[in-house]
Structures are given as structure tokens and as C-alpha cells.
């Protein structure tokens with residue numbers, strides 16, 4: 001279609017261009033023919049004019065020959081004769097007879113002749129030096145007696161022996177030719193020029209500033225020896241630079257050439273008008289055709305697009321239908337009064353009916369447990385919310401009841417409001433939920449039992465330990481001086497063991513208590529808890545000479561204050577305990593908001609921890625050093641982990657050995673109050 005449009009547009013353009021070109025050719029060729037014939041006519045007329053002048057000159061020479069030669073030239077009779085001969089030859093503006101020295105003897109206009117000499121004139125010298133009898137046509141010169149620009153036509157007067165006796169000169173004004181030509185020039189876009197064949201300009205109509213009379217155009221191709229005598233050329237004018245069509249003609253009898261030229265720009269003006277009209281037509285036709293083609297293409301593309309969209313939506317529909325038919329969930333469509341209008345494969349299989357059967361039943365018939373009251377209740381919710389979701393036990397007509405999750409929505413179907421129900425068998429989920437709930441209950445029970453056991457055990461263990469310790473102490477007091485050194489060392493070891501055991505039991509007790517006692521979380525100021533922890537450790541801080549760098553802007557967090565203080569004490573105490581031997585401890589406590597959590601960091605410049613122990617240190621009884629170097633039970637960080645996790649957070653460490661450690665843990669911020677209505 002686009003190709004056809006392009007061909008049509010191209011055809012319009014070609015036809016329009018051809019017509020424009022053809023009209024131009026017609027204008028140019030008809031103008032050329034007219035111009036050539038006019039140039040010929042004007043050349044012939046010019047020739048006749050000059051011929052008439054030559055005849056006058058010849059008659060004067062003849063008269064001189066008959067009437068006594070040059071001696072007779074200055075007579076009154078000759079003056080009269082000159083006047084008579086010039087009658088009826090308007091191009092003659094003056095006649096002068098001069099003797100062989102150039103002295104003027106007689107003139108047409110004055111008698112006796114004014115005293116002047118033309119011996120220095122080119123045309124005089126020409127005749128003096130040439131025996132040639134032919135007429136000489138001189139270039140325009142300023143006349144001696146009138147100061148006017150004139151053309152001279154002259155002939156030699158010879159004695160019977162051929163000797164030079166003088167010349168007869170006829171003065172012609174260039175204006176004569178110019179006026180004569182101006183009258184016949186075809187239009188104001190044409191120009192006429194008369195040249196000598198050697199390129200000297202004799203006359204031009206109309207006058208032009210660049211066309212000075214007497215100027216030589218000998219350099220132009222028109223005046224070269226091999227130039228044609230007559231013809232037609234198209235070239236820019238050497239006088240005004242305009243593109244011109246020039247018809248030229250060389251006179252048969254005289255060395256003169258006449259050029260008639262037409263300004264092509266003006267010649268083609270009317271053609272241009274036509275061209276504009278034709279071009280306008282061409283452009284209009286092109287625009288119309290292009291628009292038509294464009295509309296046609298768009299229409300066809302639109303149709304193609306519609307067909308494609310239709311095919312796409314059919315495909316999508318088919319896909320949706322297939323998906324619905326083969327979905328694992330049961331899908332029912334029903335009218336608002338409960339009549340089934342569609343049931344997918346799963347729905348038929350689970351309810352124990354065929355597809356055809358399903359379409360003859362109502363929802364209540366498919367599930368006898370579906371009472372009219374329930375139906376009305378669902379419809380009311382649907383009207384209000386647009387959708388209803390519930391769990392129920394489906395009782396199929398055949399087979400065992402099973403739990404289902406039902407989502408019903410209303411849709412417009414063929415202009416009628418209808419219901420679409422997605423029913424999912426949730427037997428597996430229900431069983432998993434029940435198993436999980438059971439597990440949780442038993443886990444809770446065993447946890448509680450375990451914690452109870454740990455608490456009771458550790459609590460009850462302390463009593464016999466105290467007894468052992470007090471009796472060993474009594475033993476040492478009462479019998480210490482009766483015992484040798486070795487026995488006293490043994491007693492000291494036993495006492496030491498009892499103290500450590502007591503410490504272990506206390507820590508275990510503490511560990512088992514975290515989370516077992518009912519310590520609710522509430523909005524707690526983190527800053528105050530840090531202060532409290534530092535106060536608890538005042539002595540240790542003083543002793544170690546530690547610097548605590550504590551920020552100022554701590555948020556409120558959701559925590560149990562007692563446990564949070566315990567957590568902070570454990571971490572700060574470790575930072576003091578595991579200090580580097582060569583520098584005073586520097587501890588930085590800070591917090592920042594990190595996504596939905598508050599991140600708290602306690603960083604020290606202590607001995608640090610190797611990366612392979614980052615996980616292990618949070619396990620119970622895990623220590624990296626012997627008791628001889630650092631006191632401890634290995635429970636502190638396990639308690640920390642238990643506290644943080646009970647608060648819904650996470651604890652971890654980042655450390656570089658010999659440089660320091662950073663313990664990070666997260667807490668939940670206090671919930672932001674929801675904006676008021």
C-alpha cells in the first residue's frame with residue numbers, strides 16, 4: 001500500500017515537472033523565433049539607413065568630380081547642394097567637406113564653414129593613408145563644433161590620378177539609432193545594440209550605465225574571427241549581467257553587427273506564474289494523495305492491530321479457561337439465587353458429580369450443609385464488601401467431609417450479577433496446623449519443665465554446697481594449726497572449688513530465669529538502662545581506669561528493664577575484663593536506627609576475638625581462656641543471647657584480635673502512635 005502511494009505521488013510529481021519543463025521550452029523556443037526574425041528586420045533597416053547615407057556621400061563626391069573638384073567644395077553652391085541632398089535623410093545630422101590637410105571647407109549647417117581642422121581625426125587619417133573607396137564608419141567621438149557624441153561615416157575624395165584630395169564626412173547621432181530602435185523594441189525587457197564588427201559599441205537602446213558608447217567588446221566571443229555572422233545564444237549580458245537570450249545579425253554590406261536581446265528572467269515571468277500554479281497543483285495533489293494513502297495505511301494497520309488484539313484476547317481467554325478448568329482448587333460460578341453455571345474439573349471431582357450434572361444443581365444441592373440462612377448471610381457481606389472469605393467444612397454429596405477455604409466475589413456475567421467461588425481443600429494445612437499446635441504445646445511444657453528443673457536443681461544444689469563450704473571452713477579454723485601445709489592447701493582448694501561451684505550455680509540460675517519469669521516488655525529508656533549498668537560497674541570502671549564514651553541521644557525501646565540492664569552489664573563487664581594489658585580500656589556505647597530496629601553497639605579496645613570464635617562465644621560454658629588468666633564461667637554471653645532473642649532481636653560480634661571488639665544487638669523501638677482521625 002505504501003509502495004502504491006509512493007508510485008502515485010511520484011507520478012504526480014513527474015507529470016507536474018514535465019509540464020513545467022515543457023511550458024518553459026515552449027516559451028523559450030517561441031521567443032527565440034520571434035527574436036531572430038525581429039533582429040533580422042532591424043538589421044536590414046539599419047543597413048538601409050546607412051546605405052542612404054552612403055548614397056548622399058557618393059552623390060557629393062560625384063558632384064565634386066563633375067564640378068571642378070575639391071576647389072569647388074567650399075562654394076555656396078556646394079553648401080546648397082549639401083542641404084538639398086540631406087533632405088529626406090533624417091539620420092544625417094551634419095556633413096563636412098575637408099581638403100587633404102583636414103581643413104573643413106563646407107558644412108551642412110553653416111556657410112561659410114566655421115574654421116576648424118579634422119586632420120588629427122582617425123577617420124581622416126584612415127582615408128589619407130588608404131586608397132580604399134569604401135565607406136569608413138568611425139567610433140563615437142565628441143564633435144569639434146558641437147561637443148556632441150557622434151558617429152562619422154566618411155569616404156575619400158580622390159583626384160583623377162587617384163591622389164588624396166580630401167574627405168566627405170556625414171555625422172550621424174547615435175541617438176538617432178537609439179530612438180529608432182527604442183520605438184520598435186518588443187517589450188521593456190529587451191535591448192538592442194549596434195556594434196562595429198571589431199566590437200566597438202555604436203548605439204544601444206535603452207541606454208545602460210554599463211554600456212558606454214565607443215567602448216570595445218572585442219574580447220567577447222561574438223567578435224572573434226571565427227564567430228558566426230548571425231544566430232541565437234543564451235548568455236549573461238556583459239553590460240548588466242542579466243541572463244539574456246540574444247539574436248545577432250551581421251550586416252551584409254557594412255562591418256556592423258546588431259544584437260537584439262531579451263531578459264530571460266522577465267521572458268519567463270509569465271511561465272513562472274504558470275509554474276507556481278502548476279507546482280501548487282502538484283503540491284496539493286501530492287498532499288491529498290499522501291493523506292489518502294496515509295489514512296488508508298492507518299486504517300489497514302488499525303484493522304491488522306484489531307485482528308491481532310482479538311487474536312491475543314482469544315488466546316488469553318483460552319489460556320484463562322484452560323487454567324480454570326485444570327486448577328487444583330475448586331471453582332464455581334453461580335447465579336445470585338445459587339444456580340451453578342460453571343464448575344471446573346476439580347470442583348466436579350471433589351463434589352462427586354459430572355460437569356453436566358453440576359450445571360443442573362444449586363449450591364445447596366451440591367453441599368447439603370449449605371443452609372438458606374448461610375447463603376443469605378454471605379450475600380449480605382458480598383453486597384457490602386464485594387467479597388467474602390471464610391473457612392468451612394464441605395460435605396459433598398458423595399465422599400467424606402473436608403475443610404475448605406472459600407473466597408466468593410461478585411462479577412458481571414452476560415449482563416447479570418453472578419458469583420464466583422474459589423474453594424480450596426485445606427485438609428493438609430489443617431492437619432499441619434494441628435500437629436504444629438500440638439508440638440508447640442508439648443515444647444512449651446517440656447521447656448517449662450526443663451527450666452523448672454534447672455531452677456530447682458541449681459537452687460537446691462546451693463544448699464549442700466553451702467554446707468560443704470561451711471564445714472570445710474570450720475575444719476580449717478579449728479584444726480588448721482594441727483594440720484601440715486599440704487592438708488591446708490587441700491582445704492583451700494576445696495573452699496575455692498565450692499565458691500566457683502556456687503558462682504556457676506548462680507549463673508545457671510540466672511540463665512534459666514531469663515524468659516521463665518513473667519517479665520513483660522514495655523517502653524523503656526535505653527539511656528537510663530546504660531546509666532544503671534555503668535553505675536553497677538562503677539568500682540570495676542574506676543579500678544581499670546576505663547573511659548566510657550557514651551552518646552547522648554538514646555531512644556525508647558521495647559524491653560524489660562531488669563533484663564536490659566543485665567545484658568548491658570554483662571557486655572560492659574566483659575569489655576573491662578578482656579582489656580589489653582598495655583592500654584587503658586576505652587568503651588564506646590552507641591545506638592542507631594537500622595530499618596525497623598534499634599541497633600546498639602558496645603565497642604572496646606581490648607584483646608579482641610579471632611573470627612573462628614564469633615559464633616562459639618555465645619554458647620553456654622564456652623570460654624576462650626583459662627581461669628588462671630581471666631575469671632569467669634562462660635555463661636555471660638549465653639545469657640545475653642537469651643535476653644536479646646526474648647526481646648525479638650539478634651546479637652553478634654565483630655572483632656580484630658589485639659585491636660578490640662564490637663558487640664552489636666538489636667531491639668524493637670516503641671511502636672509509633674498511629675495518626676489520629
Ligand code: ADP
Pocket residue numbers: 574575576578604606607608609617622623624625631632633634635636637638661
Ligand atoms: P566469661 O566471661 O565468663 O568467660 P562470657 O560468656 O561472658 O564468659 O564470654 C565468653 C568468652 O568470650 C570469654 O571467655 C572471652 O574469651 C570472650 N569474650 C567475651 N567478651 C569479650 C570481649 N569484650 N573481648 C574479648 N573477648 C571477649
